[in-house]
Structures are given as C-alpha cells and as structure tokens.
Amino acid sequence: MDAIAKRCREGGFDQHLIGLEVLSMDGKRATAKITVGESVANLSGNLHGGAIATLVDDVGTLAIISADKQNRPGVTTDLNVSYFAPGRAGDVILIEATALKSGRTLAYVSVDLRRESDGTLLAQGRMTKFL
DSSP: OHHHHHHHHHSTGGGGSTTOEEEEEETTEEEEEEEOOGGGBOTTSSBOHHHHHHHHHHHHHHHHHHHSTTOOOOEEEEEEEEEOSOOOTTOEEEEEEEEEEEOSSEEEEEEEEEETTTOOEEEEEEEEEEO
16 A cells, blocks of 8 residues: 555656545455645635546556456546535545456446545546456
8 A cells, every 4th residue: 555655646647636545455445535635626625526536546446456356457448427515625535435346357446535524425436447
C-alpha cells in the first residue's frame, strides 16, 4: 500500500489527489479517504466531478488489484459515474470500492463515495477493466 500511496503523491495525474489516504486493500475491496481541498475542488469549492471520476478509477483499480490472482491493474475500458450530492470544502470523503468480478480478461468494480460525517452517498461509479 505504501508504494501505491507514494505513486498518488508523486506521479502523473494522480498527484492532484493531494491527501488521498489508502486505508485498506483486502480480498476484493479497497477503501480510501480524501479531504475536499483546493486540488480537487471545482470553481464553487465543491468536489469536482472529474476528481470523483478519477477517485472511482484509482480506488476501483486498487480493489481489482486486490481481487486478481496476479494483481493486475488492467486498463479501463468503461467508466460511468452517477452524482447524487455535493462534497463541500473540508468534507472528508470515504471511497469504498468492491471488485464485482475478476476474470481471465475482464474485471468489474463498483465504487461508492460517501461523506464521512453523515454517510451521505455523493456518487457511485462502475468500471470495467481489461486485464
């Protein structure tokens, strides 16, 4: 997990997820949290929709790595997100990803983003990856 957290802090596009903390990776699940700050906020100060999609992709990938026998991250072939409520500046957001299936060539994951303070579902994403 330390290598994954380091990658999120230092490399590529993921470095914009400042403060992303991977809490667990086990079996077919991954859990992380992030505080809504300037690096992931839109012009209104709320959690940006693109940041939400990136969180679905990143934490969903961790769940797939956990579920796959060869720990393959795969390549995203399909990603969709439904948005339900805003994450506001300062909110701590819990990201919970569950690998639904990891097969020979495809893996599927579902990801929920919730406000930590009250459990409100902010967004839900689904992703398919080619392994």
